[in-house]
Amino acid sequence: MSSTRISENGADEEDDFKSLGLPADLEAKTYAKFDSMVNERRIFYEVTKTEIYSHNGFLFEFRITPILSDKPVLPPNDPGRIKSSGPFINPNPDEVITNIGASHRLLVNKYCIYRPMLVLPTREFALQEDDLTATDLTAVWAVMKSFSTTRLLMIYNCGVNSGSSQGHKHMQLFAEPEFEIWPARASASARDEVESRISGVSFKHFVLRIPEHATARDVVRIHDRLLALTKDVLVRIGDVDGDYNVAMTEEWMVLIPRRTFGPGGPNGSNAAGMLGLVAIKDEEERRRWAELGYTDYLAYLGVPIDA
Secondary structure, eight states: OOOOBOSTTOOBHHHHHHTTTOOTTHHHHHHHHHHHHHHTTSSEEOOOOEEEEEETTEEEEEEEOGGGGGSOOOOTTOGGGTSSOSTTTSOOGGGEEEEETTTEEEEEOSEESSSSEEEEEBSSOOBTTSOOOHHHHHHHHHHHHHOSSSOEEEEEEESGGGTOOOSBOEEEEEEOOSSOOGGGGSOSSOTTSOBOOOTTOOBOOEEEEOOTTOOHHHHHHHHHHHHHHHHHHHHHTTOSSOOEEEEEOSSEEEEEEOSOOOTTOSTTOSHHHHTTEEEESSHHHHHHHHHHTTHHHHHHHSOBTTO
16 A cells, blocks of 8 residues: 555554554455355356447447346335435345444445455445545545555446435445556546546546545545536536436546436446446347447436537
């Protein structure tokens, strides 16, 4: 872990993260628990074949993952989206990797597309339609900086139209794909300039590079700047729900305004889908993406780039 700064008194960010109670061997502990639970079939994961497909200069990675057929997805108007219920309130202790301070828990995901695939919910119930707070972002940044060999990607699906499956506020983390996803093409030479016209992206997006020695406070400032731009778009188009996606690595963050989760439901239409990482349950869903027009469909899910 790099010795970056977070507190005004000059304390190491690493020391600050220790106050959150993260184990020093978090990455090894995570893989051990994940592999053990997969072997014992207490969580569901299988290695899947990937198909890389390019459409109008936009790269998709399609993964057909049959276990998604069993994944619980709350309907948009389900009471569980607004009350204290669901799998993150009192999670199975076997699925808990560690607590992150008093605010969050790090869990193994029940239905996994990647190794590992993790969930970072709030310990107390909060709404999935709420913006990420400084506490949320500090927790996820601490986890990401605790992994030294695996580069993690975080996604947050804010609201029903973003493709969220549960009403309890949670972020998701998994290993970055091996190919370069489009936010990584944001210019590294202009770190303070928001990129909003990346080639091949058919929908509105706002990307900022994250400096090499960024602190959690830097990450919060970047998020809040991108969030303001995202909300401006949603207000301008008259979207009353105000839903959007967030995705982040250690090198960049992107926010994507959303209008709908699509006719096929959330499979493949959350933040990962907007990055081109599309997990679907069968060949029929794969054909459906072709019928809907790939990047045209992404523009429909978000806000068209020239709207």
